[in-house]
Amino acid sequence: MKTTGPAIVCEDLRKRYETIGQKPVDALVGLDLTANYGECLGLLGPNGAGKTTTIEILEGLLPSSGGKVEVLGMRWGEHDTQLRNRIGISLQETRLADKLTVIETVRLFSSFYEKQGDADEILQSLSLDEKREARVMTLSGGQKQRLAVACALAGEPELLFLDEPTTGLDPQSRRDVWEIIRRQREGGRTTLLTTHYMDEAERLCDRVAVVDRGKVIAVGSPAELIQRIGGDHVIQFALKNSNDSAESHVELFSKLPSVQACHVEADGFALTVSAPHECIPALVERLGANRLQLGRLTTRNVSLEDVFVSLTGRRLTAEELADKAP
Amino acid sequence: MSESQTIENAADGMRGLKPAAQRHSTGRASPLGQLFLARMRMFYRAPEAIFWTYGFPILLTIGLGVAFRAKGVEKVTVAIEDAAPLAQVRASLEKDPGIKAKVGTASQCADWIRKGEAMLAVINADGVEYRFDPTRPDASLARLKVDDVIQRGAGRPDAVHVTDMTATAPGARYIDFLVPGLLGMNLMGGGLWGIGFVIVDMRIRKLLKRLIATPMRKRDFFFSVLGARMAFMVPEMILLLLTGRLLFGVAVAGSAFNIAVVIAVGAVSFAGLGLLAASRADKLETITGLMNVIMLPMWIFSGVFFAASRFPDAIQPFIQALPLTQLNNALRAVISDGASLSSQWMPLTILAAYGTVSFLLALRIFRWT
Numbered sequence: 244m245k246t247t248g249p250a251i252v253c254e255d256l257r258k259r260y261e262t263i264g265q266k267p268v269d270a271l272v273g274l275d276l277t278a279n280y281g282e283c284l285g286l287l288g289p290n291g292a293g294k295t296t297t298i299e300i301l302e303g304l305l306p307s308s309g310g311k312v313e314v315l316g317m318r319w320g321e322h323d324t325q326l327r328n329r330i331g332i333s334l335q336e337t338r339l340a341d342k343l344t345v346i347e348t349v350r351l352f353s354s355f356y357e358k359q360g361d362a363d364e365i366l367q368s369l370s371l372d373e374k375r376e377a378r379v380m381t382l383s384g385g386q387k388q389r390l391a392v393a394c395a396l397a398g399e400p401e402l403l404f405l406d407e408p409t410t411g412l413d414p415q416s417r418r419d420v421w422e423i424i425r426r427q428r429e430g431g432r433t434t435l436l437t438t439h440y441m442d443e444a445e446r447l448c449d450r451v452a453v454v455d456r457g458k459v460i461a462v463g464s465p466a467e468l469i470q471r472i473g474g475d476h477v478i479q480f481a482l483k484n485s486n487d488s489a490e491s492h493v494e495l496f497s498k499l500p501s502v503q504a505c506h507v508e509a510d511g512f513a514l515t516v517s518a519p520h521e522c523i524p525a526l527v528e529r530l531g532a533n534r535l536q537l538g539r540l541t542t543r544n545v546s547l548e549d550v551f552v553s554l555t556g557r558r559l560t561a562e563e564l565a566d567k568a569p
Numbered sequence: 570m571s572e573s574q575t576i577e578n579a580a581d582g583m584r585g586l587k588p589a590a591q592r593h594s595t596g597r598a599s600p601l602g603q604l605f606l607a608r609m610r611m612f613y614r615a616p617e618a619i620f621w622t623y624g625f626p627i628l629l630t631i632g633l634g635v636a637f638r639a640k641g642v643e644k645v646t647v648a649i650e651d652a653a654p655l656a657q658v659r660a661s662l663e664k665d666p667g668i669k670a671k672v673g674t675a676s677q678c679a680d681w682i683r684k685g686e687a688m689l690a691v692i693n694a695d696g697v698e699y700r701f702d703p704t705r706p707d708a709s710l711a712r713l714k715v716d717d718v719i720q721r722g723a724g725r726p727d728a729v730h731v732t733d734m735t736a737t738a739p740g741a742r743y744i745d746f747l748v749p750g751l752l753g754m755n756l757m758g759g760g761l762w763g764i765g766f767v768i769v770d771m772r773i774r775k776l777l778k779r780l781i782a783t784p785m786r787k788r789d790f791f792f793s794v795l796g797a798r799m800a801f802m803v804p805e806m807i808l809l810l811l812t813g814r815l816l817f818g819v820a821v822a823g824s825a826f827n828i829a830v831v832i833a834v835g836a837v838s839f840a841g842l843g844l845l846a847a848s849r850a851d852k853l854e855t856i857t858g859l860m861n862v863i864m865l866p867m868w869i870f871s872g873v874f875f876a877a878s879r880f881p882d883a884i885q886p887f888i889q890a891l892p893l894t895q896l897n898n899a900l901r902a903v904i905s906d907g908a909s910l911s912s913q914w915m916p917l918t919i920l921a922a923y924g925t926v927s928f929l930l931a932l933r934i935f936r937w938t
């Protein structure tokens with residue numbers, strides 16, 4: 244087993260969906276991505292960013308419209324059986340056979356692989372052993388999702404693709420999936436995962452790639468990404484007596500000392516700052532001069548979520564523009 | 570089912586004896602076996618599938634068998650106008666054991682004819698007037714019969730002496746004709762629905778996509794679906810033949826082996842067609858429509874309920890080209906007439922060709938996602 248170099252390489256990956264009678268959709272427009280052996284790489288991005296499209300092209304389930312893809316040093320169309328034996332897949336949406344039991348399903352999947360994983364061990368690792376004899380149709384949504392992950396593990400894969408494995412899971416079930424991913428990593432195996440949970444990405448992923456509108460717009464470890472947006476702190480506050488529109492204040496707040504960015508939030512403002520001790524007194528002074536009163540003020544450390552918002556925040560305006568265009 | 574259970578139990582037994590680590594090298598699960606087991610389980614755990622495969626065909630056979638059971642010589646219902654000049658005619662018709670007379674006014678008689686409650690009306694006119702619908706074959710027969718009775722009643726002598734000998738001996742009745750046709754019809758329905766529908770359902774659920782994401786060999790998948798279909802079919806055919814035999818005394822003249830061969834070839838043929846129909850469809854509406862387009866002509870033309878030869882000569886080439894026509898011909902030949910397999914080479918070859926061509930074509934165009 245190769246353990247150095249990239250496990251996944253894609254360069255200038257493109258995908259255009261052509262539906263008869265509809266405008267073609269450019270889901271990927273030159274996406275570059277590299278995953279190293281043994282790391283857990285997270286794909287983060289808003290709905291429709293192209294995460295599932297990317298992952299399904301990497302899984303060899305969807306043809307790309309252009310660009311280069313290499314998985315475990317091999318290409319789809321040349322070494323498909325070998326590749327299939329070495330990867331494990333959990334699709335964003337899998338509906339397994341309703342009438343089979345949990346154990347029968349995992350045994351069926353493991354029978355396809357060169358390395359047939361032990362179905363009972365796999366179920367145990369996902370806390371599904373209680374449901375061993377239950378029919379798939381009787382499982383809850385979260386249990387079905389864990390079963391989908393169990394099927395991904397059935398062939399003891401060295402590269403694991405998980406498309407939103409924890410969406411809709413309760414906290415304990417999420418932890419079970421996290422545990423699986425950690426064990427993958429300890430075993431020197433690679434995981435590519437998509438998620439909408441920032442805390443999950445921050446906790447699990449060695450590196451995170453932020454995908455937006457069919458491109459990777461930032462990639463790095465969670466810490467690096469947080470550092471990259473400049474500030475370490477976020478000041479969130481609301482005004483008590485402002486009649487003006489929130490946007491009219493943005494310019495005012497952006498000029499305060501050490502402010503890197505100012506975002507309008509649902510009920511106030513968020514400033515990304517490097518030195519809160521300089522910013523807060525200046526903010527209070529400026530508000531006083533404008534006869535504005537603070538309704539609330541809190542500070543916290545920058546999280547991956549802030550990175551996400553600051554990177555993809557432009558999405559809204561771009562989408563609005565796109566909506567007006569046709 | 571007992572065999573699959575045995576395989577499972579044996580596998581479980583082995584698991585009990587050996588520690589996990591050793592199992593890897595010795596107790597490898599066979600993907601084809603697992604796929605076959607999965608298909609069997611999906612089938613026998615679905616009560617509706619069981620009903621449509623086993624219950625419904627048997628109910629249909631019983632229903633049709635009872636409806637068309639031999640009732641001796643069928644009585645002809647004749648309407649007679651209640652008019653004085655017809656008294657003698659009426660008396661001789663009412664005496665005849667083969668005729669059921671209904672007496673009423675002229676307008677009542679016309680009404681009975683219209684509703685099909687009587688085949689023929691005898692109306693008082695200048696002499697006797699017959700009213701009937703000549704497009705009904707039974708009506709023309711009734712006319713001959715009634716006329717014969719009336720003329721003889723009036724004193725016409727028979728020129729030639731005749732005796733009636735009716736065909737109610739086992740082997741020559743309608744039910745004997747019907748049962749092989751029903752076997753054929755069920756092989757068609759089971760092959761098309763049992764394979765076509767199941768595959769489209771798996772495609773819609775993205776289960777096919779999930780399977781193709783594994784190193785599963787495609788041919789294992791197709792063989793498992795085909796093999797499971799063959800396995801479900803065996804009890805179905807035995808039950809149908811037994812129902813015909815025990816309830817209606819349908820005679821089976823051919824050998825079990827010959828019958829089994831014809832059934833197997835027919836089943837493979839329709840399984841191939843089912844696979845072809847399902848190879849690209851991704852909506853239930855599509856597959857349901859396709860199934861109806863494929864099956865409807867065969868229900869009508871292929872001689873399930875009445876002989877295909879009743880249709881005009883002009884469309885016979887089309888009718889004979891339908892796989893169900895060939896299957897029904899071969900089934901009737903081996904079941905009712907005890908024909909040899911070699912005499913059935915033609916239908917068997919046509920069926921095998923349908924199966925092979927559609928199977929190969931389906932593999933080429935099959936869509937997994």
Ligand SMILES: Nc1ncnc2c1ncn2[C@@H]1O[C@H](COP(=O)(O)OP(=O)(O)OP(=O)(O)O)[C@@H](O)[C@H]1O
Nearest residue numbers: 260262268270288289290291292293294295296297
């Ligand atoms: N089969 C398809 N036909 C046409 N357009 C498609 C198809 N599948 C996806 N798309 C479009 O491609 C874009 C990317 O979709 P994709 O499913 O990759 O997004 P995603 O990042 O996985 O989103 P989510 O977080 O909602 O799962 C979307 O605009 C989507 O509408």
Ligand SMILES: [Mg+2]
Nearest residue numbers: 294295296335
């Ligand atoms: Mg997705």
